[in-house]
Amino acid sequence: MAASTQPKPVSRSPSYYARQRLFQNKPAMVGLLVILFAVAVAVAGYAIMPDPSPNANNGMVQIQKKQPGFNTQVLHIPTAFGTGQKTNPLTALLFGKPATHTFLPIEGYSFRGDSLRVQPFRSNNAMADQERVYALRDLVDEDGEGTDSEGYKAYVEAHKISRETFWLGTDKAGRDVLSRLILGTRISLGIGFVAVLISLVVGVTVGAVGGYFGGWVDKLMLFLMTVVWSVPGIMLVIAISLALDSKGAWVAFVAVGLTMWVEVARVVRGQVLSLKEKTYIEAAQVLGVPQYRVIFFHLLPNMFGPLIVIATANFASAILIEAGLSFLGLGVQPPAPSWGMMVNEGFQLIGARAGLFLVVLPSVCISVLVLAFNLLGNGLRDAYDPKIPISNA
Template sequence: MAVLAKNPVPSRPPSYYIRQRLLQNKPAMVGLLLILLSVLVALGGYALMPDSTPNANNGLVQFQKKPPGFSAQVLRIPRPVEATADVNFLEFVLSGKPAAYAELPIESYRFTRDSLYVQPLRSNNALADQVRGFSLQEVVAEPGQYRTRGHLVQTIEEEQIVARTFWLGTDKAGRDVLSRLILGTRISLGIGFVAVLISLVVGITVGALGGYFGGWVDKLMLFLMTVVWSVPSIMLVIAISLALDSKGVWVAFVAVGLTMWVEVARVVRGQILGLKEKTYIEAARVLGIAQHSIILKHLLPNMIGPLIVIATANFAAAILVEAGLSFLGLGVQPPAPSWGMMVNEGFQLIGARAGLFLVLLPSICISLLVLAFNLLGNGLRDAYDPKIPISNA
């Protein structure tokens, strides 16, 4: 009579062990946390930015090239209602909203009767502007609701004269660097996602056709992969930009994606060459199952692990490619903020006090995000390796 074990080991699916290996990999978890934080920042978008105008493009001459922590007083003058169209919350998060106030940086101010006199803040290497005067009614949105001068003055001091602090400084156009870094996160992750999606679709299609059908189809796909692999990414992007007669965010998305599918195709082709001779594939053919069903339902699901790993690596590579293209002026175009373009703007100001920060800050963001995807990719590669034991701790 067989003796039953007192504590039998429960049968678990392979996904359980993959998940456990990944959770025990601390560098991969750090990378995953950084990626999740970046995704939250990208989704929050304009709701998290000090400058919530479209493309964070609200620049002031007086605030050009200021170092991190710079602070100054600003007089906010209401704009006409027609110039500040109201937007719903979703539109605000996705695209921002026009500034409701025109801002005038000031050094000092004083009230005299029914007027407000301010001393404008001088810009870099410029003489101070003359004192400017405003009627008290000009600097509030609804002047009719204030019955006394004291109430009006108090409202102006509390709501219209505010302190603006630029925690990460400003660029050469006087724009808030923190806001543009936050918006740049959305662009980098967006390009990475679209590029990986395009590379997976094209790569899986080309690799599956070549690996499964073989013969002249495989030779044709190999020739196509070899040609694309041998052309530099920058040349492909230039060719795609010329073909589409445009340079912009979506052109950069498509161009980066179309330069990264070859590696996916090579992996898929190699996997299918090994899997198509398996017994269950032969059985599917004998049963008369359509070839596209064999590829989609029996072959591709068996290579999800390698595809996830390569997609993670391609995500990091896409971010680097986009940063390099934007640095050269071939990617995202102004005024949309891109980390690579911000590095270029800082590079042009090397020698200025703020030049170092304008290069260093977006470079750190690029490095951290790429490092996060590489750490996660290495962790996924180890998680899908059954030879690596699972700790019982």
């Protein structure tokens, strides 16, 4: 009798089918690509910013509130710190490079002997500043080329005078909007990650303990969830700020995380109440498996899918909450750039020519990133639904 040539069916894990459903969801893939692009921008940070100074805070008041595409000549004037300072590459990537120059927008310049005469940029509706004179030797760095007047002139023209373009314009302090938007990506993703991490740790712990032990422990956890759920997020931020006598990014991180754990706890509690009646849990209890191992090694791994979905949704919510708090002045504090704070600055300048751009640009960034997380969250929800078929195309 001839052996059967029919191939044996391949056994796949549930996670394999979840990935297949996710990959076939085009909106979710678009959202994932946007998120990966935002993460790449946040990681690169200062390395790709036109203004790599800490917090992108290098402002030139002469060119404040300029529209996108504005360009001008800029004179680089060495500061007392000099240019001999060396910055660790990792430190520069994480925190930026300390400014070794001040920058002066100019309309024109000329050389006269051993000096440079410049005409500062004239702001809108403002009288022109008086001509300024700088000794060429004072503008040359320690490693500068040339030791005579002609050598100094060539060096200054090549290294100390440049034409700068502000692709997205400048804000009310004359700072580059593009650089602050790029750095704002790092703050938004950072606060989302920390807030989601805090909400998962607290929510999973409270929900798992309440759902598993039941009785008065469950009632206590439900009471705690109800109380926290009833407190507005802004009030909690104010309370934490007063308790810690501080306002800043890390306070906003903690406050946003502590306002989001209740939803996680409710989902985990419901899942635990359902799963703890399963046969394999009863078998583990009969065999004397410690309760913490039953919770963390038998119950929680079976909630991986729902937790990923809720974490993705909370990531989007955290970005919105942080933007709202920063808009109200309760979140990230100046000079650190936050998209919500940038919207507030633009809102105060609605009457100015560049006010519209200062409102629209960070608002679009917030909307696109939140939409990306929502699309990915919807895709993950469908991916972990076994009732949705997988296309063979």
